[in-house]
Amino acid sequence: MTTPHATPRATTEGTVYTVTGGDWDEVVESAVKSDDERIIVNMGPQHPSTHGVLRLILEIDGETVTEARCGIGYLHTGIEKNLEFRNWTQGTTFVTRMDYLTPFFNETAYCLGVEKLLGIEDQIPDRATVLRVLLMELNRISSHLVCIATGGMELGATTIMIYGFRDRELVLDLFELITGLRMNHAFVRPGGLAQDLPPGAVDQLREFVKTMKKNLPEYDKLATGNPIFKARMQDVGYLDLTGCMALGATGPVLRSAGLPHDLRKTDPYCGYENYEFDVPTADSCDSYGRFLIRLEEMRQSLRIVEQCIDRLAPGPVMVADKKIAWPAQLALGPDGLGNSLDHIKKIMGTSMEALIHHFKLVTEGFRVPAGQAYTAVESPKGELGVHVVSDGGTRPYRVHFRDPSFTNLQAMAAMCEGGQVADVIVAVASIDPVMGGVDR
Amino acid sequence: MSDQESGAGAVPAPRDEHGEVIGVRKGMFGADNGGDTSGYGGLIRTVTLPGATSRPYGGWFDEVADELEGALEEQGLLPGNAIEKTVVDRDELTFHIAREHLTTVARTLRDDPALRFELCTGVSGVHFPGDKGRELHAVYHLRSITHGRLIRLEVSAPDDDRHIPSLVAVYPTNDWHERETYDFFGLIFDGHPALTRIMMPDDWQGFPQRKDYPLGGIAIEYKGAQIPAPDQRRSYS
Numbered sequence: 001m002t003t004p005h006a007t008p009r010a011t012t013e014g015t016v017y018t019v020t021g022g023d024w025d026e027v028v029e030s031a032v033k034s035d036d037e038r039i040i041v042n043m044g045p046q047h048p049s050t051h052g053v054l055r056l057i058l059e060i061d062g063e064t065v066t067e068a069r070c071g072i073g074y075l076h077t078g079i080e081k082n083l084e085f086r087n088w089t090q091g092t093t094f095v096t097r098m099d100y101l102t103p104f105f106n107e108t109a110y111c112l113g114v115e116k117l118l119g120i121e122d123q124i125p126d127r128a129t130v131l132r133v134l135l136m137e138l139n140r141i142s143s144h145l146v147c148i149a150t151g152g153m154e155l156g157a158t159t160i161m162i163y164g165f166r167d168r169e170l171v172l173d174l175f176e177l178i179t180g181l182r183m184n185h186a187f188v189r190p191g192g193l194a195q196d197l198p199p200g201a202v203d204q205l206r207e208f209v210k211t212m213k214k215n216l217p218e219y220d221k222l223a224t225g226n227p228i229f230k231a232r233m234q235d236v237g238y239l240d241l242t243g244c245m246a247l248g249a250t251g252p253v254l255r256s257a258g259l260p261h262d263l264r265k266t267d268p269y270c271g272y273e274n275y276e277f278d279v280p281t282a283d284s285c286d287s288y289g290r291f292l293i294r295l296e297e298m299r300q301s302l303r304i305v306e307q308c309i310d311r312l313a314p315g316p317v318m319v320a321d322k323k324i325a326w327p328a329q330l331a332l333g334p335d336g337l338g339n340s341l342d343h344i345k346k347i348m349g350t351s352m353e354a355l356i357h358h359f360k361l362v363t364e365g366f367r368v369p370a371g372q373a374y375t376a377v378e379s380p381k382g383e384l385g386v387h388v389v390s391d392g393g394t395r396p397y398r399v400h401f402r403d404p405s406f407t408n409l410q411a412m413a414a415m416c417e418g419g420q421v422a423d424v425i426v427a428v429a430s431i432d433p434v435m436g437g438v439d440r
Numbered sequence: 441m442s443d444q445e446s447g448a449g450a451v452p453a454p455r456d457e458h459g460e461v462i463g464v465r466k467g468m469f470g471a472d473n474g475g476d477t478s479g480y481g482g483l484i485r486t487v488t489l490p491g492a493t494s495r496p497y498g499g500w501f502d503e504v505a506d507e508l509e510g511a512l513e514e515q516g517l518l519p520g521n522a523i524e525k526t527v528v529d530r531d532e533l534t535f536h537i538a539r540e541h542l543t544t545v546a547r548t549l550r551d552d553p554a555l556r557f558e559l560c561t562g563v564s565g566v567h568f569p570g571d572k573g574r575e576l577h578a579v580y581h582l583r584s585i586t587h588g589r590l591i592r593l594e595v596s597a598p599d600d601d602r603h604i605p606s607l608v609a610v611y612p613t614n615d616w617h618e619r620e621t622y623d624f625f626g627l628i629f630d631g632h633p634a635l636t637r638i639m640m641p642d643d644w645q646g647f648p649q650r651k652d653y654p655l656g657g658i659a660i661e662y663k664g665a666q667i668p669a670p671d672q673r674r675s676y677s
Contacts (some may be wrong), residue, residue: 010642033484073639076657080624081648085655085670108587116530245558248613266588275572364676370459371490371529374581374592376561387579391463391487394676398649400564401616402581407562 004224036308038066041423045074052435056412056428060421068416068424070409075439079262083399087365088114089326091396093186098401099437100183101146104139105379106437107188108132110399112269113388114190116373118366120319127269127315128192134308135204136186136270137301141212142171143380143432144294148219151291151429155232160222167215170208179203180337190225191316195330205309212302219295233288237427240285242298247411251404252297253431256282256289271379275304287430297380324366327358365394381405381432403437454606459488487570492525500589501533507537507554508545511666519542534592538602542595543631546610549591557591560607560636562617565625567650574597576627580607580614586664604633668673 009016038059045055055071079094086094095110096103115121151162161176172182178201179187179194187194222227239249241257254261264272280296284291318325327347331340347355370392376385382404389398408431415427455475456614465485496502505526509519522541527534535543549557559582566577574596583590597604606629607614619631619638626647629635658670 073637073641076639078648081655082670085673095567119530216442247611248559248561248611250559261585266585267590285574286481370487372566372579373532373535373591374590376590383561383583385561385581387581389566391465394487398566400565400579402494402561407613410613 012251041421045071052433054409054428054433054435054438056346056424057140058416058421058424063422064419065416065419065421065424068413070412072406072409072435072438075435077440078279079440080401081147081346082400085395088190088368088396089148089365092113092189095399095401096184097404097436098440099379099381099384099403099434101143101434102267102381102384102437103183103185104188105377105384106134106401107186108136108270108381108386109375109377109384109401111188111190112375112377113386113399115369116375117371117388117401118190118324118392119369120191120321120324123319123321125316125319126191127196128317129311130311131193131197131317132188133272133275134182134305135175137304138171138174139310140177140240140361140380142168144298145171147380147429147432148223148291148294151432152223153228154425155229157223157229160219161213161235162408163218163222167212171213172206174201174208174239175179177204177286188317189326191321191324191326192316194326196317197312198332202309202312202402205305209306212298216295216302217297224292224295227285230288232426233291234284235288236285236419236423237287237290237430238285239411239415242338243411243414246412248407249382249411251376251378251380251408252293252353253382253408253411254288254324255280257285257391258283263376267376269375275307277301278303294380306423323361327361341369356386367392368396369392379404381434381437382408383430401437401440403440405431405433405437406440407433409433409438459491460601461486461488463487465607471491474672476517490529492529493528497526497533499529500587504533504555504589505535508548509547511555512545512554515544515548517541532590532592534594536594536596539595539597542593543605543607543610545593546580546582546607547595549593550610555584556586557584557589558584559583560611560613563614563621564609565621567625567647569651573598575626576602578604578621578627601628602626602652603628605629606635608632625649626650627672 038061039085041058043056043058045053053074057069057071058065066404079098083091083094091110091114092107095106097105115124119201144166145168149161149168152160152164175185176182178197179185213363229401239253239257241259243249244254244259250261258281260279260281263269265279277300280293280300282292329340329343330337331342333341347358370389370390372387372389373387376383383402384404385402387400387402388396391397411431412428416424419427465487466483497505498623509523512519512522522538522545523537524536527536535545549555560579562584564579566579568575569575576597576599578595580593581590582593595604604627605619608618609631615633616638618632619635620634621627622629623637623639624647636642640648655671657671659669662668
């Protein structure tokens with residue numbers, strides 16, 4: 001049978017139908033006629049609910065998924081390879097683009113690794129560390145908001161999608177104010193930060209906390225007790241603690257199985273041991289539990305943001321060692337943020353040594369003693385680990401990112417097999433994979 | 441950073457007498473000896489990674505090492521055969537494991553109640569073309585949630601026999617990680633259920649993260665000047 005919507009084509013694997021927006025009846029009809037009841041559905045890589053370019057290959061029997069597999073790699077951009085051809089500071093510009101919803105986590109994890117190799121962890125100024133925590137927690141809120149928003153949209157709950165993106169916009173406005181960019185910031189640098197807070201940022205941060213405290217309960221009102229929402233989410237995407245440990249799942253997926261494992265508590269970095277916050281868990285092991293955890297984590301992040309604002313003391317945001325610290329100072333000119341004119345005047349007009357120093361550090365970069373280090377941060381998706389290897393040169397020898405989305409996505413088969421086709425979407429959404437991070 | 445490494449122009453002294461030499465870098469700024477008047481072409485720098493550490497390792501490192509050695513002995517395996525060397529560097533503990541014993545060591549680390557490294561954070565490959573006979577390294581980071589510890593296992597394979605046993609049976613999470621390392625380095629993980637490419641297309645030739653694989657790229661003209669491709673630019677390493 002031939003229709004414009006579903007043209008059959010004989011292959012060695014059986015008849016293949018390419019469905020192009022038509023109705024499925026033709027396909028089902030033909031499938032009924034054939035003896036083989038097994039249908040393999042290829043979902044993606046351009047399906048709107050696959051979070052980027054994820055390809056799902058589902059073997060279905062009626063409405064039941066009997067086997068599910070992922071095809072990834074469509075967004076592989078070779079960032080790890082590219083890093084080996086840039087200096088250590090340029091690296092942040094690349095890593096911020098990996099998981100584009102969590103740029104500050106990528107940057108901080110990478111910079112912590114470089115700083116560990118340099119052995120300057122103790123010299124990072126307090127203000128830089130507090131600001132890193134502040135930015136990471138704001139970023140956690142924006143990442144969870146996208147997860148909840150797109151997750152809701154995939155269920156057909158467009159209101160929650162609009163709410164989520166509305167509030168994420170508030171966070172992105174703050175990012176734009178502080179770093180100049182909404183994403184791809186490259187703001188966290190080895191040794192500290194690129195820039196201090198602009199004037200008025202603290203007031204805006206306080207204003208944001210106030211607004212978010214008002215907005216967050218709306219998600220509860222809209223979704224938490226909503227019977228349709230619960231019916232779609234509860235007992236869907238089930239993965240118990242054994243499954244999580246075996247598959248290396250971390251983040252909300254692991255915490256929804258009841259284990260309060262959070263690197264901010266168990267292996268603190270950036271001074272997280274000095275902040276007061278709770279690690280929410282659920283014992284339902286399902287998508288609904290992960291949704292509740294994300295909501296609660298946003299509240300806890302707000303608590304940390306408040307503590308960060310209170311802790312901000314004046315001081316430098318870059319390490320004092322001039323052999324590492326970026327020499328250029330940024331200043332706001334009539335045409336936007338750029339090199340400070342005073343700095344240009346100094347290096348071009350008065351100090352030859354300063355010019356040489358600037359030139360060497362910017363073109364050549366600093367040397368990092370040979371060795372390897374592993375640093376990990378708790379990203380909104382789970383353990384984001386960075387394995388950095390140096391050969392003593394001005395470029396990374398090897399940088400490997402253990403992206404939580406990549407590892408957690410392996411659990412997709414365990415969550416979906418035996419369930420309904422419609423639940424695949426919910427289960428994948430509850431993992432919150434971002435293909436930029438998965439494929440790197 | 442000590443003084444001797446800070447200046448790029450200074451002649452770097454060897455960092456560690458007992459370190460592991462993984463390569464020698466010659467010249468700088470891409471200058472070779474022929475016609476080079478800068479003198480940088482004659483620079484020779486030995487790349488040395490931190491070498492084996494002797495006891496005590498400090499902190500809980502000794503406890504983990506003792507437990508691991510004891511547990512291996514109980515299984516009739518000489519610890520000296522399985523653990524090639526132990527390196528403590530930058531507050532991190534690394535066990536270099538002989539590849540034929542990797543599965544046993546990993547299983548012991550996971551199952552022994554005093555060790556209990558229940559979470560593997562995957563495998564990262566590193567290619568050292570200058571480390572003759574041990575060119576390809578596979579690096580595993582194991583986390584113990586029970587004890588709050590993190591250790592590193594490092595396994596190496598020569599380039600002409602790129603085989604390392606798979607850890608998927610011990611840590612199923614390594615399924616995709618091993619496929620990724622195979623895809624990028626050509627390391628073959630024996631016993632992996634389906635070792636296929638994961639990031640690159642199935643028919644891709646070569647293994648992109650190896651050091652002998654070029655980055656590629658094209659030169660770009662910007663305001664009249666030619667900017668060479670990233671891998672053709674001046675290198676200071």
